[in-house]
Amino acid sequence: MSQNKSSKTRNKGEVSELYAFVYILGNRLIPVVDGxxxxxxxxxxxxxxxxxxxEYIFLKQQDRVKILSAGDTSFQSREAFREGAEKILEALLGKDKIQKDDPEIIRILSLIRSDEISAKNIDKQDFCGEVSIQGSSVSRYLGFSIKSEIGRPPSLVNANKDKSKFKFIILKNGSTVIDRNEIEQIQSKQFDVSGLYSHLLSNGFDLQFSEVPGKALKYNLRMVDCLGPELVAELLLERARQGKPSERISNLIDSIVAANRNPIISMLGDSFEERRASVRYKISNILLAFTTGATVSTKWDGKEKASxxxxxxxxxxxxxxxxLATRNAVCDYLLRSCYFETPSTSRHNYGSIYPNEEDGTYCIDMQFQVRIQSR
Structure with missing residues (x-):
């Protein structure tokens, strides 16, 4: 039996993007926050x-917005946008599901002269705008990305099958020589991906970072920091060791620095504090790059889009x-709010043991996907 169209629902994350945009149209002044x-x-x-x-132009003296859409010009009061934002927020906070044909959402889309609940995300920006610099007559044209904590945590880095994998070699007691029967016995058991990592790491096995197979991801990580792939791999491995799926990246950094297992950590400073500062700086630069322009699938030119x-x-x-002008605040927010997601193993083709035909070693992959959720 076919599903009735009226039963289809909208993604709350997308609806909250619409809410943020309409809110800005109504209020114009948005408070700046710290990390x-x-x-x-x-x-x-x-x-x-x-x-x-x-395009939406604020008419300062009239409390109105001039809207340029499909060759037509119209005007709307900011009060109408403020009321519209309140209606969307009521739906977001008061309803478990928002229907595709919700009349209030349709009315507000008409209000902003758009058919799209969220604009196509182009190079990390959801919208752009001319922004006044406080205390100056100068303005800047900048791109912005909307991250909403309403609904599912928003993504910073999206997994993309082979393009976002990290490859690890499986070791047993420090050796790559492993009995085939032992591997087959593990493969015969029913583990989810986190359970498989946990089983290996708690039964005499270890995982040694091998490579980032995706050329674009490898390039982008190295572009931001020469140790980028190795540091991200160490964090992914630490997450697997701990078995805490949503552990914040800032806490994972503290753990790998305190354990100091990897020689690359040791060379980053003479004390825990120095090494911690180095790793936090390097990882925050990587997260910031993937916030403003970098992706796992395309080699980045280093130019920020969500500027x-x-x-x-x-x-x-x-x-x-x-x-972004308050860089320290943005980096603090990313480190304390970001965590590695566990995407679908079937969709992204990872999370099982496989042989490396070139040298006979056994390998397993992890996926690089990052979401944001404040505590």
């Missing part, structure tokens, strides 16, 4: 916004901005 999302004394002041093919920063929607619907 713990605590407001500072500054605001981001928007003069205009562009989302997809539509303005994050628009963050908190769980209770507050809209705030982490400016």
């Amino acid at each position: 713990e999302l605590i407001p500072t004394e500054e605001n981001v002041e928007f003069n205009s916004l562009k989302r997809g093919q539509e 303005g920063g994050f628009i963050v929607v908190t769980k209770d619907g507050k809209v705030c901005c982490l400016e």
Whole structure:
């Protein structure tokens, strides 16, 4: 029996992107926050916004917005956008599911003269806009990425099958020579991917980072930091050791620095504090790169697309901005909020033991996917 169209629902993350955009149209001034999302004394002041093919210009003296869409010009009051944002937030917080044909959402899409619930994400930016610099007559045109804590945690890095894999060689008591029957016995058991990693690491096996097979990901990580692949691999391995799927990357960094198992950690400083500062700096640069332009599938040119920063929607619907100009705050937020996701093993083709035909060793892969969720 076919599913009735009215029963189809909208993704809450996408709806909350619409909420953030309409909220900005209504309020124009968005508070700047620090790495713990605590407001500072500054605001981001928007003069205009562009989302997809539509452009929105704030008319300062009239409390109205000029909308340019499909060759037509129209005007709408900011109060209408403020009321619209409130309606969307009520739906986000008050409903388990938002229907595809929800009349309020359709009305608000009509209000902004758009058919799209969220604009196509182009090079990490969800929209761009002209922003006034406080205390100056100068303005900048910047790109922004919306990250919402309403609904499923937003992604920073999306897995993409072979393009986002990290390859590890399986060792037994420090040796790559492993009895085939022992491997087959493990393969015969029913493990989920986390259980398989845990079983190996708690039964005399170890995992040694081998390579990043995806050329674009390897290039991008090395571009940001020459030790990028090795450091990310060590963090992925530490997550597998701990068996804590949502452990924050900042905590994983503390763990690998304290354990100091890998020689690359030892060479990054003469003390725990120095090594910790080095690893935090390097990993925050990688996370920042994947925030502003880098992906796992395309070699990056190093140019930032989401050059303005994050628009963050908190769980209770507050809209705030982490400016890239306040780099320390953005990096603190990423380190304390990001964690490695475990994507589908069938969809992304990883999480099982396989032989390396070239040298007879056994290998297993991990996937590089990162989500954001504040504590």
